[in-house]
Amino acid sequence: MKFAPALSVFVLLAVVGCSGGVQKDASYGTVVALKDAAVAAGYSCPAWQQTNKRGAEEGFCRPDKGGSFDQFVTFANEADRDNGVKQTLMWGSVMTPQWVVLQGPNWLIRSDNGDDLTKLQRKLGGTVVRVPK
Numbered sequence: 088m089k090f091a092p093a094l095s096v097f098v099l100l101a102v103v104g105c106s107g108g109v110q111k112d113a114s115y116g117t118v119v120a121l122k123d124a125a126v127a128a129g130y131s132c133p134a135w136q137q138t139n140k141r142g143a144e145e146g147f148c149r150p151d152k153g154g155s156f157d158q159f160v161t162f163a164n165e166a167d168r169d170n171g172v173k174q175t176l177m178w179g180s181v182m183t184p185q186w187v188v189l190q191g192p193n194w195l196i197r198s199d200n201g202d203d204l205t206k207l208q209r210k211l212g213g214t215v216v217r218v219p220k
Contacts, residue, residue, distance in 0.1 A: 109211060117161060125211065132149075136156075145158065158198075180218045185218045188217075192213075
């Protein structure tokens, strides 16, 4: 059977591709893909709501432990991402507790729990940005 080796390689690639691995410092085409990567990295998101405001893909998760919603956003480019981080930190500076941002190549995750974002950073990559004191 001539197709057996090719089929074996295809099956191996399909299994490896679906193994749930998370690539560090990846860009995501959708906010759902970003959320799914965070969940694969150990983040719990039992309640998801996608909103897509301000020209970006945006959604919110409520962590298991309750508290405020964590915000997930994907952007078309780094300039839009940088502006989104700047605005988030500006608003976050007046919140109690203050917001923290994990920013990647074209995305950000905003939370009031910096420990959760530091754990996510170990697997998703990116940079944790805090409101300047």
